[in-house]
Amino acid sequence: MLKIRNLHAKIDDKEILRGINLDIKPGEVHAIMGPNGSGKSTLSAVLAGNEAFEVTEGEVTFNGKNLLDMAPEDRSREGLFLSFQYPVEIPGVSMVNFMRTALNEHRKYRGEAPMSASDFLKLMRDKKNLVEIDSNLTNRAVNEGFSGGEKKKNEIFQMAMLQPKLAILDETDSGLDIDALRIVANGVTKLKSPENATIVITHYQRLLDYIVPDHVHVLYKGRIVKSAGKELALELEEKGYDWIKKEFED
Amino acid sequence: MATDQNTILDEVTGGEYKYGFVTDIETEYIPKGLNEDVVRLISQKKGEPDFMLEFRLEAFRHWQTLTLPEWAHLNIPNIDLQEIIFYAAPRTKPKYNSIDEVDPELIDTFNKLGIPLNEQLALAGVAVDAVMDSVSVKTTFKETLADKGIIFCSISEAIREYPDLIKKYLGSVVPYQDNYYAALNSAVFSDGSFVYIPKGVRCPLELSTYFRINASNTGQFERTLIVADDDSYVSYLEGCTAPMRDENQLHAAVVEIMVMERAEVKYSTVQNWYPGDKDGKGGIFNFVTKRAICKGDYAKVSWTQVETGSAITWKYPSCVLMGNHSVGEFYSVAVTNNHQQADTGSKMIHLGKNTRSLIVSKGVSAGKSNNSYRGLVKVSKKADNARNFSQCDSLLLGNQCGAHTFPYLEINNSSAKVEHEATTSKIGEDQIFYCNQRGLSTEDAVALIVNGYVKEVINQLPMEFAVEAQKLLQISLEGSVG
Numbered sequence: 002m003l004k005i006r007n008l009h010a011k012i013d014d015k016e017i018l019r020g021i022n023l024d025i026k027p028g029e030v031h032a033i034m035g036p037n038g039s040g041k042s043t044l045s046a047v048l049a050g051n052e053a054f055e056v057t058e059g060e061v062t063f064n065g066k067n068l069l070d071m072a073p074e075d076r077s078r079e080g081l082f083l084s085f086q087y088p089v090e091i092p093g094v095s096m097v098n099f100m101r102t103a104l105n106e107h108r109k110y111r112g113e114a115p116m117s118a119s120d121f122l123k124l125m126r127d128k129k130n131l132v133e134i135d136s137n138l139t140n141r142a143v144n145e146g147f148s149g150g151e152k153k154k155n156e157i158f159q160m161a162m163l164q165p166k167l168a169i170l171d172e173t174d175s176g177l178d179i180d181a182l183r184i185v186a187n188g189v190t191k192l193k194s195p196e197n198a199t200i201v202i203t204h205y206q207r208l209l210d211y212i213v214p215d216h217v218h219v220l221y222k223g224r225i226v227k228s229a230g231k232e233l234a235l236e237l238e239e240k241g242y243d244w245i246k247k248e249f250e251d
Numbered sequence: 252m253a254t255d256q257n258t259i260l261d262e263v264t265g266g267e268y269k270y271g272f273v274t275d276i277e278t279e280y281i282p283k284g285l286n287e288d289v290v291r292l293i294s295q296k297k298g299e300p301d302f303m304l305e306f307r308l309e310a311f312r313h314w315q316t317l318t319l320p321e322w323a324h325l326n327i328p329n330i331d332l333q334e335i336i337f338y339a340a341p342r343t344k345p346k347y348n349s350i351d352e353v354d355p356e357l358i359d360t361f362n363k364l365g366i367p368l369n370e371q372l373a374l375a376g377v378a379v380d381a382v383m384d385s386v387s388v389k390t391t392f393k394e395t396l397a398d399k400g401i402i403f404c405s406i407s408e409a410i411r412e413y414p415d416l417i418k419k420y421l422g423s424v425v426p427y428q429d430n431y432y433a434a435l436n437s438a439v440f441s442d443g444s445f446v447y448i449p450k451g452v453r454c455p456l457e458l459s460t461y462f463r464i465n466a467s468n469t470g471q472f473e474r475t476l477i478v479a480d481d482d483s484y485v486s487y488l489e490g491c492t493a494p495m496r497d498e499n500q501l502h503a504a505v506v507e508i509m510v511m512e513r514a515e516v517k518y519s520t521v522q523n524w525y526p527g528d529k530d531g532k533g534g535i536f537n538f539v540t541k542r543a544i545c546k547g548d549y550a551k552v553s554w555t556q557v558e559t560g561s562a563i564t565w566k567y568p569s570c571v572l573m574g575n576h577s578v579g580e581f582y583s584v585a586v587t588n589n590h591q592q593a594d595t596g597s598k599m600i601h602l603g604k605n606t607r608s609l610i611v612s613k614g615v616s617a618g619k620s621n622n623s624y625r626g627l628v629k630v631s632k633k634a635d636n637a638r639n640f641s642q643c644d645s646l647l648l649g650n651q652c653g654a655h656t657f658p659y660l661e662i663n664n665s666s667a668k669v670e671h672e673a674t675t676s677k678i679g680e681d682q683i684f685y686c687n688q689r690g691l692s693t694e695d696a697v698a699l700i701v702n703g704y705v706k707e708v709i710n711q712l713p714m715e716f717a718v719e720a721q722k723l724l725q726i727s728l729e730g731s732v733g
């Protein structure tokens with residue numbers, strides 16, 4: 002589904018991704034861990050098409066298409082979803098209006114007619130229940146004045162609405178209280194299917210207790226320096242990153 | 252990153268004016284330039300009574316003593332009035348009984364503007380007094396209105412048919428001594444609309460006029476007069492678009508509104524004149540004097556305007572709150588793009604007791620444009636318990652544009668309560684990317700954010716107009732993405 006080959010990216014002449022390789026198949030869950038500033042969010046931003054970063058080398062194919070050639074909105078419409086580490090506030094634009102526009106753009110891209118208002122509202126209700134998001138939040142402007150945890154829940158709600166093929170969850174667990182973590186993680190699990198895949202970026206094992214990864218990767222200084230099964234996350238939790246850093250420097 | 256954002260915004264906001272075309276209806280001119288003979292000729296061509304000629308001449312003589320005002324935040328090229336043609340009328344003066352008789356070219360023009368006259372009449376229930384160039388071509392729904400004693404006609408017709416009302420009210424809200432352009436307008440105004448709502452009558456229709464500058468090189472001097480007698484109500488809509496042109500065109504309209512006891516007038520404008528091309532060439536100069544007097548107690552007036560056009564806009568719809576408990580409101584969206592300059596705002600003059608005013612101004616600036624809000628709140632000595640609230644917001648797209656806010660206060664009564672809030676925000680690259688990531692194009696993202704931002708004002712417009720205004724905002728900010 003997603004093939005990353007030797008991906009390099011920079012910002013202001015500072016190289017941040019320095020040769021990433023990664024293969025993700027339908028149905029898989031990949032966890033990406035790594036110390037602060039190692040390039041995890043940068044990788045998700047580059048995959049989502051943030052033009053602030055310049056790709057200097059490498060290839061990415063998504064369902065057989067050249068991802069790097071696509072406009073960010075087309076990547077979304079092709080089924081790539083990013084749950085932002087820091088969701089953005091858009092004052093004055095209601096969640097309902099925002100989601101309806103987004104959903105209809107996706108439908109248009111697939112050659113489908115816009116969804117009727119009543120079908121849309123029903124869909125919203127169903128998905129709100131799934132992530133147990135407060136009804137008031139969807140009546141407000143996009144993320145405006147939302148608490149940190151509410152913003153994260155709102156990301157998962159949007160993911161549920163758009164039903165992506167590949168979801169990248171960038172530290173979706175940070176800022177969530179214990180109950181919210183369980184709700185959000187269960188929501189993500191419910192959305193899983195053999196056809197779609199998930200990249201979970203996190204610092205903690207607790208999220209991976211709910212969303213069990215098939216593969217765990219460690220990103221360090223812009224490269225994936227270690228990949229293994231779910232036991233790697235437990236090992237990292239126990240030992241930290243020093244041993245990997247050391248292994249890498251050697 | 253900053254440059255990236257500018258490229259994105261440039262693409263989105265670099266749209267060209269979409270309503271550029273010239274209609275081919277034969278036009279009759281009088282020689283260009285301005286002198287007393289021209290004033291006499293205009294009056295004569297329009298078959299006006301003597302009192303009107305006197306009115307014009309007085310205004311003209313006063314105007315001759317004035318010099319062009321200097322503008323604070325506008326950069327205005329010299330306008331050579333002697334190069335302007337002050338009167339243009341369709342050569343064949345038409346008077347139609349049904350729409351079938353109207354020149355198909357005119358119908359076509361309305362269609363291009365997205366205002367199918369037929370449809371409007373049938374569906375929206377809007378009476379249209381279509382002013383093309385200077386002479387009213389078509390007035391509709393007159394009979395329905397006449398049943399209620401409502402007068403809605405061209406000002407020329409009113410001058411001939413209702414001289415007493417004209418004598419009483421013309422110039423009573425905006426006297427010719429008011430300012431340079433008001434004097435000029437009073438001397439040479441070509442046509443416009445007249446509305447009279449009798450005592451106790453609620454006008455059942457939205458009264459609407461579509462203005463359109465059409466003849467090349469013709470200064471436009473529209474004159475509108477609305478009188479709402481005691482306990483009456485009317486909602487009046489004014490909208491316009493102009494054909495693309497290379498030469499600057501001057502427009503100096505005057506709108507006067509007189510509101511009597513417990514009457515209410517809503518005046519809505521969607522203004523979309525040719526703003527000039529992307530390099531700032533051409534475009535309409537729009538210097539308008541709009542004022543309402545709430546003469547009676549409990550009178551209410553509200554101005555709602557959506558301004559997207561003109562190269563230069565200078566416009567401060569004002570409310571003079573004379574009656575006790577009278578209310579003035581001003582809702583405005585002003586969009587500037589490319590090289591446009593806008594200096595708009597409102598004046599609220601509190602004279603009566605317990606008067607209230609509200610100002611909601613939303614500026615949107617893109618490209619290299621400049622957008623200024625200039626507002627005056629004046630509370631006179633006798634105006635006990637006056638209240639004003641002003642909210643002035645600016646939204647910037649990119650960092651080559653400017654937004655300025657100039658609130659002026661003159662408070663002469665200590666019981667006054669005046670509040671002013673101002674915000675400036677920017678559409679951030681991160682907001683656009685967030686929208687992109689959810690599947691919205693940059694163009695749609697900007698439209699969504701701008702529409703959200705101006706919602707409070709757009710909601711004041713009558714339904715049909717709100718839709719049109721929204722389309723217009725999108726058009727004036729959209730460009731060639733992709």
Ligand SMILES: Nc1ncnc2c1ncn2[C@@H]1O[C@H](COP(=O)(O)OP(=O)(O)OP(=O)(O)O)[C@@H](O)[C@H]1O
Nearest residue numbers: 012013017035036037038039040041042043044053
């Ligand atoms: N816009 C930017 N301008 C300059 N440097 C940036 C920018 N964005 C990211 N960086 C730098 O790139 C590096 C990687 O940042 P990134 O946000 O990808 O790290 P991360 O792995 O997600 O970290 P964390 O675990 O703290 O979220 C950091 O050194 C960061 O300072």
Ligand SMILES: [Mg+2]
Nearest residue numbers: 041042043086
């Ligand atoms: Mg990060």
